[in-house]
Amino acid sequence: MNRDLRAGIYDALPLHLGVVPFALVTGIAAAEAGLTSVQAVGMSVLVFAGASQLAALELLGETAPIVVVVGTAVVINLRMLMYSASIAPYFADYRQRTRAFLAYFLTDQAYAMAIAEYGDEGDRDERSYYLGVGVSIWAVWIVGTFVGVVVGAGVPESWGLSFAVPLVFLAILVPAMKGRPRTVAAAVGGTVAVVAAGLPFNLGLLAGALSGIAAGVLSEEVSR
Amino acid sequence: MTEHGPVAIWGAIVAIGVATFAIRLSFIYLFGQINAVPPRVRLALRFVPPAVLAALVAPALVTLGPTIQATLLDERLLAGLAAGAVAWRTENVFATIGVGMAALWTFRFLVF
Numbered sequence: 001m002n003r004d005l006r007a008g009i010y011d012a013l014p015l016h017l018g019v020v021p022f023a024l025v026t027g028i029a030a031a032e033a034g035l036t037s038v039q040a041v042g043m044s045v046l047v048f049a050g051a052s053q054l055a056a057l058e059l060l061g062e063t064a065p066i067v068v069v070v071g072t073a074v075v076i077n078l079r080m081l082m083y084s085a086s087i088a089p090y091f092a093d094y095r096q097r098t099r100a101f102l103a104y105f106l107t108d109q110a111y112a113m114a115i116a117e118y119g120d121e122g123d124r125d126e127r128s129y130y131l132g133v134g135v136s137i138w139a140v141w142i143v144g145t146f147v148g149v150v151v152g153a154g155v156p157e158s159w160g161l162s163f164a165v166p167l168v169f170l171a172i173l174v175p176a177m178k179g180r181p182r183t184v185a186a187a188v189g190g191t192v193a194v195v196a197a198g199l200p201f202n203l204g205l206l207a208g209a210l211s212g213i214a215a216g217v218l219s220e221e222v223s224r
Numbered sequence: 225m226t227e228h229g230p231v232a233i234w235g236a237i238v239a240i241g242v243a244t245f246a247i248r249l250s251f252i253y254l255f256g257q258i259n260a261v262p263p264r265v266r267l268a269l270r271f272v273p274p275a276v277l278a279a280l281v282a283p284a285l286v287t288l289g290p291t292i293q294a295t296l297l298d299e300r301l302l303a304g305l306a307a308g309a310v311a312w313r314t315e316n317v318f319a320t321i322g323v324g325m326a327a328l329w330t331f332r333f334l335v336f
Contacts (some may be wrong), residue, residue, distance in 0.1 A: 017318070018318075021317050033225070033226050035226070043237045043241075046238060047240050049244055052240065055276075058280075060228060062226075063227040066235060074244070077240075077243070079272040079273060080247045081269060082261065082266065083248075084248055084251040085250075086251075087252065088251040088254070099252050099255075103248040103249040160329075161325075163284070163324065165284070166280065166285060166304065167324040168321065169277045170281050170311050170324070171315075171317040172277055173274065173278055174311035175311075176277060181271065185271040185278070186277070186278035187278070188275070189277075190278035190279060190282030192279070193279035194288065204283060205283075207279075208279030209279045211275075212271065213271045215275075216274065216275060217271060
């Protein structure tokens, strides 16, 4: 195993600690939504994006229209456009097929680690380091989902294990609320989602997300 | 429990998967720069995480009840507030889940 690949895996270890509960909860949510273990793991392989998977699972569990399920998940993953644009220059020299392979492993965590590392040092092999972070996170994600769906199917309803889902989001949300515009985006997004919870086709989440984004942009422009 | 059949579920999974991969590949494929994203779009994308996460969290903690008291004295909201305080202090996912679940069980089985 080459040095840079190993460095990527090593640097990702603390991240794995955060991925484990997230993956377990996603598996549990899949079981509670009524997915089979094959569907749950299949989703983790094909989508490989936790927040969107959890949102999709919640909507699937409520038998929301498939268009709403897909639309909501895609809006949540739009943020990765930004990562793709930002990391693209580092991958520009690789062949088309290699770039497609690298793109599959692009997550919040892999992006953040890789960009920080590329800025730091000149002699890292970009591909190896990135794959060390990305593939190790992927492996934890897949195994964690599988364990979660198996465990989740056997726990009594009254324990309310599905409550762990919003708790995971809360744990990511709080550090994401840095600065006033982001806090405004969260406050408006949350409030609208609560008020719009009764909307038909489970459109409350989408309505909350879009109005939160709009409010964040407005707040940013006002404060300039 | 979902009432969708396997075809609808797999359809949703594949559609989300393909769209998500297209998003990931977009600029890596075009090997553009971050400057290629229009500034307004870039600004909007910055607010996707807080807005989406809050829209996911809030309805799971708060259900508008007939009275203010019924809305506020909800085991999920109280447990969520405890977990939120832990998230703010520690920024640790495990600790947040642990305290949140413990608080939920305390309210559910011992208090209410």
